[in-house]
Amino acid sequence: MHAAEMAEEFPVVDMDSDALDAARLLAEHRLPGIVVTDRDGCPQSVLPASEVVRLLVPTYVQDDPSLAGVLNESMADRVVDKLGGRKVRSLLPDEPAELPRVNSDDTIIEVAAMMARLRCPLVAVMRDKTLLGVISASRLLELALAPR
Template sequence: MAEREGSGREDLSLRDLVRPSASVSPDAPAREALRLLLEHRVPGLPVVDGEGRPVGFVSDGNLLASALPRYLTMMEDLSFVRETGDEWVHYLAEAADRPVREVMSEKVATVDADTSELEAAREMVVEGVSSVVVTENGRMIGVVSRLDLYAAIIGLKRE
């Protein structure tokens, strides 16, 4: 690796920054995605097919939105809504049983493992995402987040 001029550190490729990531199948129930989000303490997961190819992304926001009755998302004033705790439990349980494919975003930002840091950063900004799924031969090998890029650029170690 070549040392970056003036930075005191070597240039890194995404291959050097990629972190292994949990993923979920589009056919898995949403509750499995939620379990993985909680277990790995991440806000979102790549959704991959049986071949390991990214087909979507599911976030905590997708899961929450899927649990809200549609009419609530169209209203600005909720002061007159009288939903009870039992009704919310019903909505959440129903949403948790849906397949991930029904709640995920089909928009998933992917970059090849040989992509530069700059190209990955550009992809995150253009796509409005906080991380990119890194692929090799079309299959997911992990994820790189904005924080991973920041840390690498200024020479901080991520644990």
């Protein structure tokens, strides 16, 4: 099976999309992450949901998780405030990691190897410079575990 056959339609956002809208998209569809494109629709990065979740936790608690027990739930409510008025690009690291992308004719093993190497739950499936779709880790496992 080739990557083009495994790929699914998947929501994408561009770098200048509203960060709060992107977070809502992640939450509403329970996505592990979302592909971030440039203005021309070419994939540039993946924004993992875990990166947005980090905004729920103040930096000092990330540094010392034992402090989490003394905070109340209202701290999590402030994530909306942290995202308001920001663009998706502001949530991405300054030095973006290698974009997980595979070619449309790559095999299931090649796709799995890319996911494993980059430890990313999504890969963009490309034909030349065109995004065909996305393969999630759960989709890959579903296909790998299917009876033959």
